[in-house]
Amino acid sequence: MTYDELLCISPYSLGKAEKERVLTERLTELTELHRRHCPEYARMLDSISFDAAGVHSYKDLPFLPVRLFKELELKSVPREEIVKTMTSSGTTGQAVSRIFLDKTTSSNQQKTMVKIVSAFTGSSRMPMIIIDCPGVVKNRAMFSARGAGILGFSIFGAKKIYALDDDMKLDVEALQAFLEKYKGQKILLFGFTFMIWQHFYKELLRLKEQGVTFDLSDGILIHGGGWKKLISEAVSHDEFHKRMKEACGLARIHDYYGMVEQTGCIYMECECGHLHASVFSDVITRRPLDFAECDIGEKGIIQVVSAIPESYPGHSLLTEDEGVILGEDDCPCGRKGKYFKIEGRLKNAEIRGCSDTYAAKF
């Protein structure tokens, strides 16, 4: 199955059995492809005597620990075909993952993301406020996860402004002018959770005391990158939603879960507050002792699979996050596929996530 065929499927339309069939076929093909083209990956599969004939489900496929991309340069295409290298977010001194993209994989990432996000925001493009500073996308040779996130979502922005300057200060006048100009239109806001809280929400509160208010009731906010710092400030998911609404009327807020090692396949939060897996990827929770699949409702280590990666062997990865599958095909929002929540990072795992690594400086 080619990825173009997969892209024709509506992101949340397949029930469990059908999705398993489609993903098993594609992910088994990817496993074989990377075995042929990435020598390090081939040695790993040989060392566990992996045989694709024994695979009945994509859940049987081997997974690599996500941190391996920090230690090894893993790629399945010749160097001259690489058009972009993306790096994970890390705090100072931490090693970062390096992900190598060719034209096909890079373009499929963007196409997939458009499919997924459109299922929530609609396909029309909107005026867009990026709650970050323009400096993040300046270094184009090495792409950070933060820049990649901003750029990936930029395609939905018809006209764009950065709400923060390079000192991470809110540009009040530019924001006012922008909101005035696009008054009455649906506006997309995008940013990383902690930056939104620290540099946007807190600033809105301060301005409100001075009588300067902003009306973002027509806005849709998409945010991601981790909750660690907010949880330490005792700001829960519900509290975040409540406070944003109080501060500027913003009521439509979608968190997302995703990582640079599987860019494109993001997991968007629905109206019921659940993160959803699309047909292009899946999450499997595993028990720490024997890596057996957890039951629904049981906390485990999250494995992610993505049908996209052709230029690097990152289609099946064990993350350092813990989470719980809440159900499959039966979320009240009507979307099919698994829905889940993230419980946090494994103990002793490094901090990562665009929001959390930035927050570590505070």
Place this chain on the structure above:
Amino acid sequence: MTNLEKYNEAFTATFEIAEEQLKGLQYQDIDAWDSVGHMSLIAALEDTFDIMMDTDDIIDLNSYEKGKEILSKADYGVEF
């Protein structure tokens, strides 16, 4: 300026290249036309022709020639 001249200028101004380089130019052929440059190009084309492109067309616009084909569609109605 003709539409073709305006179209060419969106490319040459965004990527800081000469007009002679345009024929056959593809996405990722030059450093300037990377994913960041691509969004700048789209913004330039949208401003130039006062249009709003679909996300699918933004992704499909992967060469100088393909862009002309896309903008010529009824949705945008740019005649070359």
